[in-house]
Amino acid sequence: MALIGSLRFGARALALKAMSSASQETIERRQQIRLRRLVRNAKQSSPYLAEKYADIDPETVTLADLPTSNKGEVMENFDRWLTVGDVKRDEVEKFFEDESNLGKLFLDKYVVSHTSGSTGQSLLLVKSPDDFELNFALQAARGHAASLDLKEIVTRFTERVRLAAVTLKPGFYPSGTAFTYMPAGVRNFIDVKQLSLTDDDLFAQLAEFKPTHLTTYASILHQLARGIEAGELDLGGELEQVVNISEKLMSEPRKHYEKLFGAPVLDDYGMGECLFLTCACMTTGGMHVNADWAILEVVDDDYQPVAPGERGTKVLLTNLANHIQPFIRYEVNDIVVMATEPCECGVSLPLIAEIEGRSSDILYAIRDGELKPFHPAVVETALGGVSSVREYQIQQDVPEKLVVRVEPIESASINTDEVREAILATLREDGLDSIEVTVEVADKLVPDDDGSKFKRIVTNVEPPS
Numbered sequence: 001m002a003l004i005g006s007l008r009f010g011a012r013a014l015a016l017k018a019m020s021s022a023s024q025e026t027i028e029r030r031q032q033i034r035l036r037r038l039v040r041n042a043k044q045s046s047p048y049l050a051e052k053y054a055d056i057d058p059e060t061v062t063l064a065d066l067p068t069s070n071k072g073e074v075m076e077n078f079d080r081w082l083t084v085g086d087v088k089r090d091e092v093e094k095f096f097e098d099e100s101n102l103g104k105l106f107l108d109k110y111v112v113s114h115t116s117g118s119t120g121q122s123l124l125l126v127k128s129p130d131d132f133e134l135n136f137a138l139q140a141a142r143g144h145a146a147s148l149d150l151k152e153i154v155t156r157f158t159e160r161v162r163l164a165a166v167t168l169k170p171g172f173y174p175s176g177t178a179f180t181y182m183p184a185g186v187r188n189f190i191d192v193k194q195l196s197l198t199d200d201d202l203f204a205q206l207a208e209f210k211p212t213h214l215t216t217y218a219s220i221l222h223q224l225a226r227g228i229e230a231g232e233l234d235l236g237g238e239l240e241q242v243v244n245i246s247e248k249l250m251s252e253p254r255k256h257y258e259k260l261f262g263a264p265v266l267d268d269y270g271m272g273e274c275l276f277l278t279c280a281c282m283t284t285g286g287m288h289v290n291a292d293w294a295i296l297e298v299v300d301d302d303y304q305p306v307a308p309g310e311r312g313t314k315v316l317l318t319n320l321a322n323h324i325q326p327f328i329r330y331e332v333n334d335i336v337v338m339a340t341e342p343c344e345c346g347v348s349l350p351l352i353a354e355i356e357g358r359s360s361d362i363l364y365a366i367r368d369g370e371l372k373p374f375h376p377a378v379v380e381t382a383l384g385g386v387s388s389v390r391e392y393q394i395q396q397d398v399p400e401k402l403v404v405r406v407e408p409i410e411s412a413s414i415n416t417d418e419v420r421e422a423i424l425a426t427l428r429e430d431g432l433d434s435i436e437v438t439v440e441v442a443d444k445l446v447p448d449d450d451g452s453k454f455k456r457i458v459t460n461v462e463p464p465s
Ligand SMILES: [Zn+2]
Pocket: 281, 282, 283, 284, 288, 343, 344, 345, 346, 347, 351
């Protein structure tokens, strides 16, 4: 069974590899077929979406014909949104209350998880275990430094990838599930060690495992780097690549870490609603959208498309693989910039140039006597230019005042006056002259130990009504 699964996985990865350099028309055609299939199934099997798409013909529908959706709508109509009748919200919530359910399938069929709810309501997610095969096949085919061919697949069958996935703490959150529910066929290629920042023996376990691949968040990468710098952690020197998932890592610490870890440090952008959304580009350091399996639209406040090179205010996500809980033109508050030119690496999948954080991360200034929001990217740009900063935190307790905490890389010293001047200069360029800035050097900037992600932006200012 596992062997057949492995053959299928290998074949699937090779097909995905071929598709990544297919013509744009071929990829779009594939996308269209999958979108219509998704809408057809949603209309047939989801009571809520049948009503929502009453006037939509799945046989002729195009993306722009479809209405948008959001987290509030999914959660308010949770049971009726799903295309399966046996998953009920209260039962899923009860399932999460029992920690011994970690790693188990809900009703022996479904992978369930929930987001942290750091941006309001927590989202419950329902997936098929098959989705995780796609997830790993995409990573193997497109998100890997070594080029994938049959020889590489055979090699990996005998010399398995040793993937260490370090998360904040054990829990039912989406990124943790990817490794827990790895299909048996994939396990013949990848040996996964799932660890948490809260494990007392984290460093010892990593040292023993000697990972070839490391997947984690930037804030945990900092923690591992601190350990290596202090001589307390030895990863064994066999790392081939490090992947930072969905957290900002500035260019200077990235360069420093590539030397420290002895491997390229790549970014991967995904979300609980679509973990396999992108694969890192080995050539440019950007991220390619897996456009044959997901659609990412960069839009403005009025849901109108934003041109490549321009910053959107949110994105609309369509996950073409999850037929159980359809996410179709689903709104996510991420600020994304698409590249203006085709990628030089030869992959024809759309390239994300930059992710500038969440549009819900907002700071305030008083302009013309009124409290107006501005995006922290203004301050972050200045910080990115300071070579010795590992991590930062921007706190605003009252309008017009920012406290910026910076942690230096290793033993570097930071001149707080210079940092302050750099921030004030970029603020002035944006007409934000009146803001006071205090810069403090912090010993260590780490996530709270409640398991929530590190908060780079802390706003305590009441937004204007
Ligand atoms: Zn590329």
